Amino acid sequence: MSLASVTERFSRCCRSGKLDSSLRVDQERLKVYAELFRRSMMAVLERAFPLIYHHLQTNLWNEIVDAFLIHEDCSSPILWRMPQDFVLFIQKQRWEDRLNIPYLFDLAHFEWLEIEMFMMLDQPRPAVQRDGLILDGLLCLNPESRIVVYSYPVFEKKPLPRSMQKGSYPLLVFRDTENQGVRFIALSLFFKEVLEQIRDQNMSGREALIFTSRKFNLEEVKVLLAGENFLRDLLQQNAILGFKSQSEQHL
Amino acid sequence: MVMHGVGLGFRKEIAEDILALETHELAFLELAPENWMRIGGRLRKLLLQAVEKFPITCHGLSLSLGSPEPLDWGFITQLKEFFVEVPIQVYSEHLSYSKCGNAHLYDLLPIPFTNEAVSHVSSRIRQVQEFLGRKIAIENVSYYCSVDPEMEEAEFISRVIKESDCLLLLDINNIYVNAFNHRYDPFEFLKKLPLDRVINIHMAGHEKVSPSLIIDTHASAIIDPVYELFEWVVKHIRPVPVLLERDFNFGDFEGIMKEVGMLKKIVKQHWVEEHVTC
Numbered sequence: 026m027s028l029a030s031v032t033e034r035f036s037r038c039c040r041s042g043k044l045d046s047s048l049r050v051d052q053e054r055l056k057v058y059a060e061l062f063r064r065s066m067m068a069v070l071e072r073a074f075p076l077i078y079h080h081l082q083t084n085l086w087n088e089i090v091d092a093f094l095i096h097e098d099c100s101s102p103i104l105w106r107m108p109q110d111f112v113l114f115i116q117k118q119r120w121e122d123r124l125n126i127p128y129l130f131d132l133a134h135f136e137w138l139e140i141e142m143f144m145m146l147d148q149p150r151p152a153v154q155r156d157g158l159i160l161d162g163l164l165c166l167n168p169e170s171r172i173v174v175y176s177y178p179v180f181e182k183k184p185l186p187r188s189m190q191k192g193s194y195p196l197l198v199f200r201d202t203e204n205q206g207v208r209f210i211a212l213s214l215f216f217k218e219v220l221e222q223i224r225d226q227n228m229s230g231r232e233a234l235i236f237t238s239r240k241f242n243l244e245e246v247k248v249l250l251a252g253e254n255f256l257r258d259l260l261q262q263n264a265i266l267g268f269k270s271q272s273e274q275h276l
Numbered sequence: 277m278v279m280h281g282v283g284l285g286f287r288k289e290i291a292e293d294i295l296a297l298e299t300h301e302l303a304f305l306e307l308a309p310e311n312w313m314r315i316g317g318r319l320r321k322l323l324l325q326a327v328e329k330f331p332i333t334c335h336g337l338s339l340s341l342g343s344p345e346p347l348d349w350g351f352i353t354q355l356k357e358f359f360v361e362v363p364i365q366v367y368s369e370h371l372s373y374s375k376c377g378n379a380h381l382y383d384l385l386p387i388p389f390t391n392e393a394v395s396h397v398s399s400r401i402r403q404v405q406e407f408l409g410r411k412i413a414i415e416n417v418s419y420y421c422s423v424d425p426e427m428e429e430a431e432f433i434s435r436v437i438k439e440s441d442c443l444l445l446l447d448i449n450n451i452y453v454n455a456f457n458h459r460y461d462p463f464e465f466l467k468k469l470p471l472d473r474v475i476n477i478h479m480a481g482h483e484k485v486s487p488s489l490i491i492d493t494h495a496s497a498i499i500d501p502v503y504e505l506f507e508w509v510v511k512h513i514r515p516v517p518v519l520l521e522r523d524f525n526f527g528d529f530e531g532i533m534k535e536v537g538m539l540k541k542i543v544k545q546h547w548v549e550e551h552v553t554c
Contacts, residue, residue, distance in 0.1 A: 027392065028342075028388060028390065031423050031424065032342065032373055032376050032385070032388075033344065033376055033377055036373075036379070036381055036385060037376075039381060039383065039385065048424070049424040050422070050424065051421045054420045054421030055421055057420045057421075057489065058383075058385065058421070061491070065382070065383065098377065098379035098380075099380040099381070099382070102310060102340075102348060102351045104311070107380070107382065143317055144317065145316050146315065146316040147317065169316075169317075200317055205317040205318035205321070206318075
């Protein structure tokens with residue numbers, strides 16, 4: 026049997042847990058490899074997805090993981106990236122429908138996002154000033170941040186409720202500049218839009234709040250007051266790094 | 277560059293304990309590049325502190341020398357970039373495969389001891405060495421079964437080293453584990469290896485899970501018979517870096533450092549201890 030054939034059959038046994046008598050090998054010891062492989066992958070996935078692991082009945086968790094090991098080709102040579110393939114597998118194979126857990130993909134994505142943000146490459150940090158006019162200065166959002174919108178509020182309550190209302194649930198995720206931990210702030214759709222305007226359109230807080238209030242048909246005065254508090258809070262939590270310097274304002 | 281002495285695996289679970297040590301307490305740190313390359317944040321900060329404080333060796337996990345598919349040049353390019361960023365003394369890999377059918381298994385699967393495998397693996401090692409511009413070391417792995425072998429393990433390792441002109445990372449715990457699991461004399465096995473090609477040594481603990489099977493876990497303390505094999509090796513080769521590998525059960529860091537101390541004691545008895553010189 027060729028090297029390619031042996032390695033292919035051997036690895037297939039590890040992934041499926043099914044022995045292969047065509048391989049001239051001690052079958053009991055082949056089983057050892059299959060068990061070690063399954064155990065180590067299970068351990069990585071349990072650590073990466075503690076919410077799903079604790080939320081699902083053991084048999085359902087095992088069913089998904091076993092299907093993943095057999096059917097999904099893990100694409101990255103980097104082990105910590107492997108859970109991303111698990112998330113894509115849940116999405117591709119529509120496990121939320123198969124298990125009737127509509128929020129399963131969102132939950133998996135949310136758990137992966139924490140890993141990805143924790144590990145992500147350091148982003149260039151623009152020069153900022155911590156002091157400035159919160160509504161009129163140009164605010165610099167933490168470059169190590171992301172705004173995502175989930176269909177279910179998978180990040181809201183622990184333990185996770187068994188049923189959740191479908192909707193739009195924006196979330197700001199960022200890496201803390203002080204301790205490099207990953208932090209999450211639930212957003213309203215309104216403030217999600219405001220942050221995107223500040224980040225993408227280079228608007229001041231006031232401009233973004235007024236622009237968005239018109240879009241949402243809200244009263245400007247109330248919005249400015251609430252918006253000021255919201256932006257101050259983000260500044261305090263390092264989700265906003267500070268105020269762009271003169272040179273950064275023109276970029 | 278000459279480096280020897282006793283080092284420890286740099287794992288995130290014990291990174292802060294390691295960084296709190298005095299530089300003379302460890303001769304070097306070894307890390308898996310896959311765990312530390314192309315990352316940022318807290319772990320990156322720890323890595324930079326480690327690089328600042330200790331010499332570094334790298335022990336890879338995903339090169340997959342025995343895979344049937346082509347080498348992953350994208351990954352190897354990233355490795356090369358990492359080695360520029362983090363100057364390393366030695367880059368080693370496992371004489372095994374961890375990828376098949378374009379799927380990573382993140383495990384060390386046994387390459388069949390065949391003539392075809394000798395040629396295939398040697399060619400791949402040569403390609404990697406040429407691309408990286410440095411010799412790599414291959415580690416004798418623990419294996420629980422051999423698949424349709426055409427030769428013994430020692431011959432397989434020796435021929436791969438000869439045909440690829442690479443170096444040997446001698447894992448002494450793996451020799452003990454294999455000798456137990458496949459019922460041979462580890463000292464006789466050692467005598468068949470090209471010991472003049474040893475560039476570094478790994479020491480670790482294992483777990484006996486049944487009367488006839490030991491699993492190479494790196495999760496417990498080194499046992500006396502493995503120390504005996506180590507001492508035999510130390511008596512028979514020139515000084516090289518010695519690594520304590522611990523990948524699980526990090527609770528007792530003092531205990532881990534006691535093992536480092538034990539290895540230092542043996543090394544000191546037989547080799548003239550020198551500090552790292554560049």
